[in-house]
Protein backbone atom coordinates (compact mmCIF):
# COMPACT_ATOMS: atom_id res chain seq x y z
CA UNK A 406 0.00 0.00 0.00
CA UNK A 407 2.73 2.38 1.05
CA UNK A 408 4.69 1.55 -2.06
CA UNK A 409 1.63 2.18 -4.19
CA UNK A 410 1.10 5.59 -2.59
CA UNK A 411 4.76 6.38 -3.06
CA UNK A 412 4.62 5.31 -6.69
CA UNK A 413 1.40 7.24 -7.17
CA UNK A 414 2.96 10.35 -5.73
CA UNK A 415 5.95 10.07 -8.00
CA UNK A 416 3.69 9.52 -10.98
CA UNK A 417 1.65 12.53 -9.93
CA UNK A 418 4.78 14.63 -9.59
CA UNK A 419 5.99 13.54 -13.01
CA UNK A 420 2.58 14.36 -14.47
CA UNK A 421 2.71 17.84 -12.92
CA UNK A 422 6.21 18.35 -14.27
CA UNK A 423 5.14 17.25 -17.74
CA UNK A 424 2.12 19.52 -17.61
CA UNK A 425 4.29 22.39 -16.43
CA UNK A 426 6.81 21.63 -19.13
CA UNK A 427 4.02 21.51 -21.66
CA UNK A 428 2.55 24.72 -20.43
CA UNK A 429 5.91 26.41 -20.62
CA UNK A 430 6.49 24.93 -24.03
CA UNK A 431 3.04 25.28 -25.43
CA UNK A 432 2.39 29.00 -25.22
CA UNK A 433 4.52 31.95 -24.51
CA UNK A 434 2.48 35.08 -24.95
CA UNK A 435 3.33 38.78 -24.67
CA UNK A 436 1.43 41.89 -25.61
CA UNK A 437 3.04 45.08 -26.78
CA UNK A 438 1.41 48.36 -27.70
CA UNK A 439 2.75 49.81 -30.92
CA UNK A 440 1.39 51.64 -34.00
CA UNK A 441 -1.75 52.46 -32.06
CA UNK A 442 -2.51 48.74 -31.78
CA UNK A 443 -2.22 46.05 -29.17
CA UNK A 444 0.01 43.40 -30.73
CA UNK A 445 -0.13 39.91 -29.26
CA UNK A 446 2.82 37.63 -29.94
CA UNK A 447 2.20 33.96 -29.27
CA UNK A 448 5.10 31.53 -29.53
CA UNK A 449 5.39 27.78 -29.24
CA UNK A 450 9.04 27.11 -28.70
CA UNK A 451 9.82 23.84 -26.93
CA UNK A 452 13.21 23.90 -25.32
CA UNK A 453 13.52 27.67 -25.19
CA UNK A 454 14.10 29.40 -21.86
CA UNK A 455 11.47 31.96 -20.99
CA UNK A 456 14.09 34.69 -20.58
CA UNK A 457 15.33 34.08 -24.14
CA UNK A 458 11.79 34.29 -25.50
CA UNK A 459 11.20 37.51 -23.58
CA UNK A 460 14.42 38.96 -25.02
CA UNK A 461 13.34 37.97 -28.52
CA UNK A 462 9.97 39.66 -28.07
CA UNK A 463 11.78 42.77 -26.84
CA UNK A 464 13.75 42.83 -30.11
CA UNK A 465 10.53 42.55 -32.08
CA UNK A 466 9.09 45.38 -30.01
CA UNK A 467 12.03 47.62 -30.81
CA UNK A 468 11.76 46.75 -34.54
CA UNK A 469 8.09 47.70 -34.47
CA UNK A 470 8.80 50.95 -32.69
CA UNK A 471 11.33 51.76 -35.36
CA UNK A 472 8.78 51.06 -38.11
CA UNK A 473 6.23 53.21 -36.35
CA UNK A 474 8.65 56.12 -36.37
CA UNK A 475 9.81 55.43 -39.93
CA UNK A 476 6.35 55.06 -41.43
CA UNK A 477 4.48 57.73 -39.54
CA UNK A 478 3.31 60.57 -41.83
CA UNK A 479 3.97 63.02 -38.97
CA UNK A 480 6.91 63.43 -36.64
CA UNK A 481 10.58 63.12 -37.52
CA UNK A 482 10.90 59.75 -39.18
CA UNK A 483 11.74 59.04 -42.81
CA UNK A 484 8.17 59.29 -44.15
CA UNK A 485 7.53 62.54 -42.29
CA UNK A 486 10.72 63.95 -43.83
CA UNK A 487 9.70 62.82 -47.29
CA UNK A 488 6.28 64.42 -46.77
CA UNK A 489 7.95 67.63 -45.59
CA UNK A 490 10.04 67.71 -48.79
CA UNK A 491 6.98 67.00 -50.96
CA UNK A 492 5.03 69.80 -49.32
CA UNK A 493 7.09 72.36 -51.20
CA UNK A 494 8.54 70.35 -54.10
CA UNK A 495 6.96 68.12 -56.73
CA UNK A 496 9.85 65.69 -56.55
CA UNK A 497 12.00 64.32 -53.78
CA UNK A 498 14.40 61.48 -53.22
CA UNK A 499 13.04 58.48 -51.34
CA UNK A 500 15.14 57.29 -48.39
CA UNK A 501 16.34 53.71 -48.86
CA UNK A 502 14.43 52.54 -45.75
CA UNK A 503 11.14 53.59 -47.36
CA UNK A 504 11.69 52.13 -50.79
CA UNK A 505 10.35 48.58 -50.29
CA UNK A 506 7.09 49.76 -48.74
CA UNK A 507 6.66 52.59 -51.24
CA UNK A 508 7.25 50.29 -54.23
CA UNK A 509 4.86 47.64 -52.89
CA UNK A 510 2.22 50.28 -52.14
CA UNK A 511 2.55 51.84 -55.58
CA UNK A 512 2.08 48.42 -57.16
CA UNK A 513 -1.27 48.03 -55.41
CA UNK A 514 -2.28 51.66 -55.98
CA UNK A 515 -1.59 51.37 -59.73
CA UNK A 516 -3.76 48.27 -60.20
CA UNK A 517 -6.56 48.75 -57.69
CA UNK A 518 -9.02 50.74 -59.85
CA UNK A 519 -8.49 53.79 -57.64
CA UNK A 520 -9.65 52.09 -54.44
CA UNK A 521 -6.32 51.98 -52.58
CA UNK A 522 -4.04 54.98 -52.63
CA UNK A 523 -1.60 56.07 -49.91
CA UNK A 524 -1.44 59.48 -51.59
CA UNK A 525 -4.53 60.56 -49.70
CA UNK A 526 -2.69 61.61 -46.53
CA UNK A 527 -4.03 65.17 -46.62
CA UNK A 528 -7.59 63.83 -46.78
CA UNK A 529 -6.93 61.45 -43.87
CA UNK A 530 -5.70 64.41 -41.83
CA UNK A 531 -8.63 66.56 -42.90
CA UNK A 532 -11.06 63.90 -41.71
CA UNK A 533 -9.07 63.63 -38.48
CA UNK A 534 -8.91 59.84 -38.43
CA UNK A 535 -5.15 59.95 -37.87
CA UNK A 536 -5.45 61.65 -34.53
CA UNK A 537 -7.56 60.05 -31.79
CA UNK A 538 -7.04 63.14 -29.60
CA UNK A 539 -8.86 65.37 -32.06
CA UNK A 540 -11.61 63.16 -33.26
CA UNK A 541 -14.26 64.90 -35.36
CA UNK A 542 -17.97 64.74 -34.70
CA UNK A 543 -18.89 66.42 -37.97
CA UNK A 544 -17.63 65.88 -41.50
CA UNK A 545 -15.30 68.60 -42.78
CA UNK A 546 -16.88 71.30 -45.00
CA UNK A 547 -17.26 70.28 -48.64
CA UNK A 548 -14.96 73.03 -49.88
CA UNK A 549 -12.15 71.76 -47.63
CA UNK A 550 -12.53 68.31 -49.22
CA UNK A 551 -12.47 69.87 -52.68
CA UNK A 552 -9.34 71.82 -51.77
CA UNK A 553 -7.57 68.72 -50.43
CA UNK A 554 -8.45 66.93 -53.67
CA UNK A 555 -6.95 69.73 -55.75
CA UNK A 556 -3.57 68.86 -54.26
CA UNK A 557 -1.85 65.82 -55.76
CA UNK A 558 -3.37 62.91 -53.84
CA UNK A 559 -2.61 59.87 -55.97
CA UNK A 560 0.47 57.70 -55.58
CA UNK A 561 -0.76 56.04 -58.77
CA UNK A 562 -0.15 59.32 -60.62
CA UNK A 563 3.40 59.59 -59.31
CA UNK A 564 6.51 58.62 -61.30
CA UNK A 565 9.04 56.50 -59.46
CA UNK A 566 12.42 56.18 -61.10
CA UNK A 567 15.31 54.88 -59.06
CA UNK A 568 15.03 56.66 -55.76
CA UNK A 569 13.32 59.71 -57.20
CA UNK A 570 9.62 60.30 -56.71
CA UNK A 571 7.97 62.82 -58.99
CA UNK A 572 4.42 64.08 -58.33
CA UNK A 573 2.42 66.37 -60.64
CA UNK A 574 2.98 69.34 -58.32
CA UNK A 575 3.97 70.05 -54.71
CA UNK A 576 1.59 69.05 -51.91
CA UNK A 577 1.47 65.23 -52.01
CA UNK A 578 1.16 63.74 -48.52
CA UNK A 579 1.75 60.02 -48.17
CA UNK A 580 0.04 57.85 -45.55
CA UNK A 581 0.82 54.14 -45.48
CA UNK A 582 -1.74 53.40 -42.75
CA UNK A 583 -3.53 50.81 -44.89
CA UNK A 584 -0.42 48.71 -45.50
CA UNK A 585 2.02 49.46 -42.68
CA UNK A 586 0.48 47.07 -40.18
CA UNK A 587 0.85 44.25 -42.69
CA UNK A 588 4.47 45.14 -43.39
CA UNK A 589 5.14 45.30 -39.64
CA UNK A 590 3.51 41.92 -38.95
CA UNK A 591 5.54 40.41 -41.78
CA UNK A 592 8.81 41.84 -40.44
CA UNK A 593 7.98 40.68 -36.90
CA UNK A 594 7.38 37.10 -38.03
CA UNK A 595 10.53 37.12 -40.13
CA UNK A 596 12.50 38.22 -37.10
CA UNK A 597 11.04 35.33 -35.06
CA UNK A 598 11.71 32.84 -37.83
CA UNK A 599 15.29 33.97 -38.27
CA UNK A 600 15.81 33.48 -34.54
CA UNK A 601 14.75 29.83 -34.98
CA UNK A 602 11.07 29.93 -33.96
CA UNK A 603 8.90 27.67 -36.12
CA UNK A 604 5.49 28.10 -34.50
CA UNK A 605 4.15 31.57 -33.87
CA UNK A 606 1.32 33.99 -34.33
CA UNK A 607 1.65 37.77 -34.51
CA UNK A 608 -1.74 39.36 -34.04
CA UNK A 609 -2.06 43.12 -34.44
CA UNK A 610 -5.56 43.92 -33.24
CA UNK A 611 -7.14 41.06 -35.19
CA UNK A 612 -4.89 41.31 -38.25
CA UNK A 613 -2.38 38.51 -38.12
CA UNK A 614 0.05 36.05 -39.60
CA UNK A 615 1.03 32.57 -38.39
CA UNK A 616 3.88 30.17 -38.92
CA UNK A 617 3.83 26.49 -38.08
CA UNK A 618 0.87 25.31 -36.05
CA UNK A 619 -0.73 25.37 -32.64
CA UNK A 620 -0.08 22.27 -30.47
CA UNK A 621 -1.47 19.31 -32.41
CA UNK A 622 -3.73 21.25 -34.77
CA UNK A 623 -3.53 24.25 -37.10
CA UNK A 624 -3.80 27.80 -35.78
CA UNK A 625 -7.48 28.72 -35.75
CA UNK A 626 -8.62 32.31 -35.86
CA UNK A 627 -11.91 34.17 -36.13
CA UNK A 628 -12.91 37.36 -37.91
CA UNK A 629 -15.15 39.91 -36.19
CA UNK A 630 -18.71 40.44 -37.33
CA UNK A 631 -19.10 44.09 -38.40
CA UNK A 632 -22.71 44.21 -37.11
CA UNK A 633 -23.08 41.36 -34.61
CA UNK A 634 -26.76 40.43 -34.30
CA UNK A 635 -28.06 40.83 -30.75
CA UNK A 636 -27.48 37.84 -28.48
CA UNK A 637 -25.21 36.28 -31.07
CA UNK A 638 -21.45 35.87 -30.99
CA UNK A 639 -19.43 38.88 -32.09
CA UNK A 640 -17.60 36.68 -34.55
CA UNK A 641 -18.46 36.13 -38.18
CA UNK A 642 -16.25 33.38 -39.48
CA UNK A 643 -13.46 31.07 -38.29
CA UNK A 644 -10.55 29.88 -40.41
CA UNK A 645 -7.82 27.33 -39.89
CA UNK A 646 -4.52 28.71 -41.10
CA UNK A 647 -1.60 27.03 -42.81
CA UNK A 648 2.06 27.79 -42.30
CA UNK A 649 2.81 31.37 -43.38
CA UNK A 650 -0.75 32.56 -43.95
CA UNK A 651 -1.95 36.01 -42.95
CA UNK A 652 -5.50 37.27 -42.48
CA UNK A 653 -6.29 40.98 -42.64
CA UNK A 654 -9.66 42.66 -42.20
CA UNK A 655 -10.81 46.22 -42.83
CA UNK A 656 -14.05 47.35 -41.23
CA UNK A 657 -16.11 50.48 -40.71
CA UNK A 658 -16.52 49.72 -37.00
CA UNK A 659 -13.02 50.57 -35.81
CA UNK A 660 -12.75 54.34 -36.13
CA UNK A 661 -15.93 56.23 -36.95
CA UNK A 662 -18.43 58.86 -35.91
CA UNK A 663 -22.07 59.18 -36.81
CA UNK A 664 -23.76 62.28 -38.11
CA UNK A 665 -27.25 62.71 -39.50
CA UNK A 666 -27.71 58.96 -39.61
CA UNK A 667 -24.57 58.32 -41.66
CA UNK A 668 -21.49 56.53 -40.42
CA UNK A 669 -18.22 58.32 -41.24
CA UNK A 670 -15.26 55.95 -40.89
CA UNK A 671 -11.53 55.93 -41.57
CA UNK A 672 -11.57 54.09 -44.91
CA UNK A 673 -11.64 56.81 -47.52
CA UNK A 674 -12.54 56.49 -51.16
CA UNK A 675 -9.73 58.21 -53.11
CA UNK A 676 -12.24 58.75 -55.93
CA UNK A 677 -14.50 60.97 -53.77
CA UNK A 678 -12.36 62.08 -50.82
CA UNK A 679 -15.04 60.76 -48.43
CA UNK A 680 -15.45 57.59 -46.40
CA UNK A 681 -16.27 54.74 -48.75
CA UNK A 682 -19.86 53.59 -48.93
CA UNK A 683 -21.07 50.14 -49.84
CA UNK A 684 -19.16 47.90 -47.38
CA UNK A 685 -19.12 46.91 -43.74
CA UNK A 686 -16.07 44.67 -43.72
CA UNK A 687 -13.59 42.88 -45.95
CA UNK A 688 -11.12 40.09 -45.29
CA UNK A 689 -8.14 38.81 -47.26
CA UNK A 690 -6.14 35.66 -46.56
CA UNK A 691 -2.74 35.71 -48.26
CA UNK A 692 0.86 34.70 -47.65
CA UNK A 693 2.03 38.31 -47.89
CA UNK A 694 0.63 40.28 -44.94
CA UNK A 695 1.38 43.70 -46.48
CA UNK A 696 -0.55 42.74 -49.60
CA UNK A 697 -3.38 41.24 -47.50
CA UNK A 698 -3.58 44.51 -45.54
CA UNK A 699 -3.59 46.76 -48.61
CA UNK A 700 -6.06 44.58 -50.49
CA UNK A 701 -8.47 44.34 -47.55
CA UNK A 702 -8.63 48.14 -47.71
CA UNK A 703 -9.01 48.07 -51.51
CA UNK A 704 -11.83 45.50 -51.35
CA UNK A 705 -13.61 47.53 -48.69
CA UNK A 706 -13.45 50.72 -50.75
CA UNK A 707 -14.31 48.91 -53.99
CA UNK A 708 -17.42 47.29 -52.46
CA UNK A 709 -19.45 44.67 -54.27
CA UNK A 710 -19.00 46.56 -57.56
CA UNK A 711 -15.25 45.99 -57.69
CA UNK A 712 -15.00 42.76 -55.69
CA UNK A 713 -14.34 40.38 -58.58
CA UNK A 714 -12.24 42.92 -60.52
CA UNK A 715 -9.86 43.18 -57.57
CA UNK A 716 -9.92 39.42 -56.91
CA UNK A 717 -8.96 38.78 -60.56
CA UNK A 718 -6.41 41.58 -60.82
CA UNK A 719 -4.48 40.38 -57.77
CA UNK A 720 -5.17 36.67 -58.22
CA UNK A 721 -6.79 36.38 -54.79
CA UNK A 722 -7.86 32.87 -53.81
CA UNK A 723 -9.25 33.77 -50.40
CA UNK A 724 -11.23 36.98 -50.05
CA UNK A 725 -14.52 38.06 -48.57
CA UNK A 726 -16.62 41.20 -48.43
CA UNK A 727 -19.70 41.98 -46.37
CA UNK A 728 -21.51 44.73 -48.23
CA UNK A 729 -23.67 47.49 -46.75
CA UNK A 730 -26.73 45.23 -46.95
CA UNK A 731 -24.97 42.59 -44.84
CA UNK A 732 -24.61 40.31 -47.86
CA UNK A 733 -21.43 38.26 -48.10
CA UNK A 734 -19.43 38.07 -51.34
CA UNK A 735 -16.68 35.48 -51.20
CA UNK A 736 -14.32 33.64 -53.50
CA UNK A 737 -14.86 29.87 -53.91
CA UNK A 738 -11.58 29.25 -52.04
CA UNK A 739 -12.75 31.30 -49.09
CA UNK A 740 -16.14 29.57 -49.00
CA UNK A 741 -14.40 26.20 -48.91
CA UNK A 742 -12.36 27.06 -45.84
CA UNK A 743 -14.81 29.29 -43.97
CA UNK A 744 -16.53 28.05 -40.82
CA UNK A 745 -19.39 30.53 -40.42
CA UNK A 746 -20.19 31.37 -36.82
CA UNK A 747 -23.50 33.14 -37.45
CA UNK A 748 -26.18 32.99 -40.12
CA UNK A 749 -25.09 34.86 -43.22
CA UNK A 750 -26.71 35.71 -46.53
CA UNK A 751 -24.53 35.07 -49.57
CA UNK A 752 -24.51 37.04 -52.82
CA UNK A 753 -24.35 33.71 -54.64
CA UNK A 754 -27.75 32.76 -53.13
CA UNK A 755 -29.25 36.12 -54.05
CA UNK A 756 -28.02 35.65 -57.60
CA UNK A 757 -29.55 32.17 -57.79
CA UNK A 758 -32.98 33.41 -56.66
Ligand code: ADP
Nearest residue numbers: 520521522523529580582583655671672673702
Ligand atom coordinates in the same frame (compact mmCIF):
# COMPACT_ATOMS: atom_id res chain seq x y z
P1 ADP B 1 -6.89 49.38 -40.08
O1 ADP B 1 -5.43 49.65 -40.11
O2 ADP B 1 -7.68 50.26 -39.21
O3 ADP B 1 -7.19 47.93 -39.91
P2 ADP B 1 -6.75 49.72 -42.88
O4 ADP B 1 -5.66 48.74 -43.00
O5 ADP B 1 -7.82 49.56 -43.89
O6 ADP B 1 -7.46 49.71 -41.50
O7 ADP B 1 -6.06 51.15 -43.01
C1 ADP B 1 -6.79 52.33 -42.81
C2 ADP B 1 -5.85 53.51 -42.83
O8 ADP B 1 -5.28 53.64 -44.12
C3 ADP B 1 -6.58 54.81 -42.55
O9 ADP B 1 -6.52 55.15 -41.19
C4 ADP B 1 -5.80 55.80 -43.43
O10 ADP B 1 -4.64 56.22 -42.76
C5 ADP B 1 -5.39 54.97 -44.62
N1 ADP B 1 -6.40 54.92 -45.70
C6 ADP B 1 -7.74 55.15 -45.63
N2 ADP B 1 -8.34 54.92 -46.80
C7 ADP B 1 -7.35 54.52 -47.66
C8 ADP B 1 -7.34 54.12 -49.03
N3 ADP B 1 -8.45 54.09 -49.77
N4 ADP B 1 -6.16 53.79 -49.58
C9 ADP B 1 -5.01 53.83 -48.86
N5 ADP B 1 -4.97 54.18 -47.57
C10 ADP B 1 -6.12 54.51 -46.97
Ligand code: MG
Nearest residue numbers: 583698699702
Ligand atom coordinates in the same frame (compact mmCIF):
# COMPACT_ATOMS: atom_id res chain seq x y z
MG1 MG C 1 -5.47 47.63 -44.73
